[in-house]
Amino acid sequence: MELFLVVPATIIAVLFFKSKFLLIFVQNMFNEINSAMRNITLLCAFLSAFSLSAQTLTADFTAAEAAHVSYYQGFDSEEELADWSFQVTNEDATWHLAERPYVTGLPSFTAFNPESKYSLAIRYDDYNQQDETATSPVVHIEPGSRCEFYLCFSGGFLVFADLTLSVTDVATNEITQLFSAFRWAQEVGYDGPNWMPFDFDLSGYAGCDVRFSFHYKGSGGEDMLIDDFRVVQEDLLGDSRVSIHEGDAVHFEDLSVGNPTVWMWDFEGGDPSSSSEQNPVVVYPHAGTYKVSLTVADGQAEHAVTKEGFVEVTAVAPTAKIGLPEEAYLSPWTACFVPVGVPLQFRDLSEGYPTAWEWQLQGTDCPESNEQNPLVSYVSEGVYSLSLRVSNNAGIATDMLQYAVQAGGAQYIWNISPEENASLAPAYLSFFGYYGGSNWLGMQAFAEYFAKPLAKAKVSEVVVYFASVTTVTPDAQIKVALYNVGEDGMPGDELASATLRADELEYSDATFEETIFRFSNPVEIEEAFFVVVSGFPNNSTDEGTDDIAMFCSPVRPEGGKCTAYHLLEEWDENDQPTGKLEWMANVDSPLSFALCPLLDYGSRESGISEADLLSSSVYWDGSCLHVDGACDRVLLYNGIGTQVYATENPSSVLLLPSLPNGIYIVELWKGFVRQAEKVWIH
Numbered sequence: 096m097e098l099f100l101v102v103p104a105t106i107i108a109v110l111f112f113k114s115k116f117l118l119i120f121v122q123n124m125f126n127e128i129n130s131a132m133r134n135i136t137l138l139c140a141f142l143s144a145f146s147l148s149a150q151t152l153t154a155d156f157t158a159a160e161a162a163h164v165s166y167y168q169g170f171d172s173e174e175e176l177a178d179w180s181f182q183v184t185n186e187d188a189t190w191h192l193a194e195r196p197y198v199t200g201l202p203s204f205t206a207f208n209p210e211s212k213y214s215l216a217i218r219y220d221d222y223n224q225q226d227e228t229a230t231s232p233v234v235h236i237e238p239g240s241r242c243e244f245y246l247c248f249s250g251g252f253l254v255f256a257d258l259t260l261s262v263t264d265v266a267t268n269e270i271t272q273l274f275s276a277f278r279w280a281q282e283v284g285y286d287g288p289n290w291m292p293f294d295f296d297l298s299g300y301a302g303c304d305v306r307f308s309f310h311y312k313g314s315g316g317e318d319m320l321i322d323d324f325r326v327v328q329e330d331l332l333g334d335s336r337v338s339i340h341e342g343d344a345v346h347f348e349d350l351s352v353g354n355p356t357v358w359m360w361d362f363e364g365g366d367p368s369s370s371s372e373q374n375p376v377v378v379y380p381h382a383g384t385y386k387v388s389l390t391v392a393d394g395q396a397e398h399a400v401t402k403e404g405f406v407e408v409t410a411v412a413p414t415a416k417i418g419l420p421e422e423a424y425l426s427p428w429t430a431c432f433v434p435v436g437v438p439l440q441f442r443d444l445s446e447g448y449p450t451a452w453e454w455q456l457q458g459t460d461c462p463e464s465n466e467q468n469p470l471v472s473y474v475s476e477g478v479y480s481l482s483l484r485v486s487n488n489a490g491i492a493t494d495m496l497q498y499a500v501q502a503g504g505a506q507y508i509w510n511i512s513p514e515e516n517a518s519l520a521p522a523y524l525s526f527f528g529y530y531g532g533s534n535w536l537g538m539q540a541f542a543e544y545f546a547k548p549l550a551k552a553k554v555s556e557v558v559v560y561f562a563s564v565t566t567v568t569p570d571a572q573i574k575v576a577l578y579n580v581g582e583d584g585m586p587g588d589e590l591a592s593a594t595l596r597a598d599e600l601e602y603s604d605a606t607f608e609e610t611i612f613r614f615s616n617p618v619e620i621e622e623a624f625f626v627v628v629s630g631f632p633n634n635s636t637d638e639g640t641d642d643i644a645m646f647c648s649p650v651r652p653e654g655g656k657c658t659a660y661h662l663l664e665e666w667d668e669n670d671q672p673t674g675k676l677e678w679m680a681n682v683d684s685p686l687s688f689a690l691c692p693l694l695d696y697g698s699r700e701s702g703i704s705e706a707d708l709l710s711s712s713v714y715w716d717g718s719c720l721h722v723d724g725a726c727d728r729v730l731l732y733n734g735i736g737t738q739v740y741a742t743e744n745p746s747s748v749l750l751l752p753s754l755p756n757g758i759y760i761v762e763l764w765k766g767f768v769r770q771a772e773k774v775w776i777h
Contacts, residue, residue: 152353152397157347157350159348161335166326168324169324191215192216206290221314241294243294244323245290248276249318250285250287252316256312266304290489290490292340341380341411347360349373353396366379384406386402387402387405413445413491419441419442425511427691428506435502437549440470450488454483459474473503480499504695508692516758520647533644543659547623551621558609567638575594576592580623591618593615645690647687658686662677727744
């Protein structure tokens with residue numbers, strides 16, 4: 096094009112001096128050439144636009160989880176292990192290849208990888224020290240990489256011999272621990288044994304050469320088996336595949352060209368099995384290898400692509416979890432409280448898709464059940480344990496709750512779950528005081544709602560747990576009353592009440608102190624009811640300020656369980672009270688108050704009787720548990736009855752493992768005599 100522009104200009108310069116006619120001729124020719132060039136340019140632009148609009152419609156896709164394996168070790172032969180190095184200190188109990196776990200009933204790794212032959216294994220030694228290390232060759236880490244492996248082990252004795260995984264930067268020789276089996280088992284409450292998948296981000300080592308080391312050190316620990324160790328790199332180019340575990344989600348991404356407007360997906364083995372979204376999210380609940388198809392259309396044409404075996408789903412051993420009857424009352428003393436002779440349904444809340452269930456339901460009319468969600472009744476009063484063992488082709492798991500269900504008798508109830516015990520706190524409203532205590536907001540009383548009991552019962556007293564009892568109005572009357580539910584769903588008629596002076600309320604930094612409000616006569620309960628607390632003073636003097644507050648559950652998510660109500664004083668536009676009061680549910684910040692009516696389903700005074708309690712014999716000093724009196728065993732249970740600590744022939748001061756804050760039951764055995772005490776660890 097430049098040639099056409101330069102040559103005419105030169106001709107014009109020469110002929111200008113020869114003839115104006117020639118000049119006119121040349122000018123006309125130049126104008127025609129420019130016009131032709133403009134037409135050619137427009138034609139090219141049109142053809143280019145037409146080419147873009149007619150670009151071939153081509154379906155393609157990938158997924159955010161798509162990756163390719165950059166390093167793999169299956170531990171399936173001595174030849175494969177030739178590039179690994181091993182530190183051996185105990186020749187009788189060190190690294191070796193094993194076909195299957197040593198625990199009867201556990202599957203070999205072929206349940207996860209049918210091509211697997213062996214696993215890298217180490218057996219514990221009860222009598223001799225082990226200090227064994229298995230180290231990989233140098234592995235180059237690309238951006239977007241992570242390492243994955245399976246580990247089969249139990250959690251019980253890892254405190255004596257732990258398995259760790261570390262990564263060493265070859266250039267700097269800096270060593271970082273990625274994993275400790277002991278710490279992980281403590282954090283998640285893992286018992287095992289099972290095959291467990293692990294996954295660790297390696298983004299901090301992008302571009303580096305590293306070595307990985309499994310280190311087993313100690314004596315009297317647990318058997319360990321390792322398999323399918325690999326380094327994988329994220330790959331979104333559409334050529335890689337997805338490898339996930341049962342129940343994981345895959346985030347699909349459309350890579351189609353040609354401006355499609357319609358997407359039709361088909362997901363073999365997925366949930367959902369089809370979608371019309373451009374970038375759908377699909378869950379794969381069952382092990383297998385599955386194809387994915389995508390058809391795209393733009394109104395004139397369509398194109399389809401199918402990728403065979405795009406999603407590979409490996410089995411996962413189940414995690415057992417007992418679901419207690421939803422209609423049962425919660426309690427700070429036991430996981431749930433139920434009457435005798437009333438049908439109750441226990442629920443399987445296990446994860447990992449179990450296919451078989453074995454329930455042990457002590458004290459019921461069906462002490463053993465293979466149903467997923469058994470319906471049973473307790474046949475006599477008592478405090479009972481229960482367990483659930485679940486299994487599938489990948490493994491087994493057990494959940495056991497010790498002394499978790501009290502049937503019959505009397506027990507304190509509340510609306511706070513065991514998982515929330517660790518987060519009890521007063522609901523502070525900044526300058527305005529407390530929700531559930533002294534406040535400047537015109538809240539005259541607070542109420543806690545309790546659902547209908549499963550059988551006729553009586554309430555004789557209410558325990559309130561106060562988080563603060565500071566007062567400059569010691570003679571203020573704090574009233575606790577029982578109300579039925581009115582037609583409007585709010586507190587209706589008062590059924591019974593009891594009062595204490597403000598200076599009689601109990602609180603201690605060391606223990607979870609009870610303040611007991613006893614009614615003069617027990618009240619029969621057959622329907623839902625309220626417990627109402629009123630009379631909180633809110634005065635200030637030179638000596639201080641009233642600062643009284645009840646403990647509350649943590650605030651639950653929007654729409655969560657709401658059992659707390661308040662009686663609100665109405666104010667006019669001049670911020671003056673009108674004399675009108677209205678009950679309102681605290682739906683803006685759903686929570687529950689830490690107050691407990693004593694509900695009696697039967698003839699016994701308490702499921703854990705006063706004779707069983709050690710009066711002031713157990714207390715927590717902020718760092719240690721103190722136990723008075725000689726005993727043979729001490730056991731500690733959390734709020735749902737799971738044993739979290741045990742020791743034989745204990746000393747009087749026990750340094751416990753790291754435990755979440757909350758209410759625990761301490762069980763002491765002197766010979767065959769069991770005693771129990773509640774302790775607040777915070």
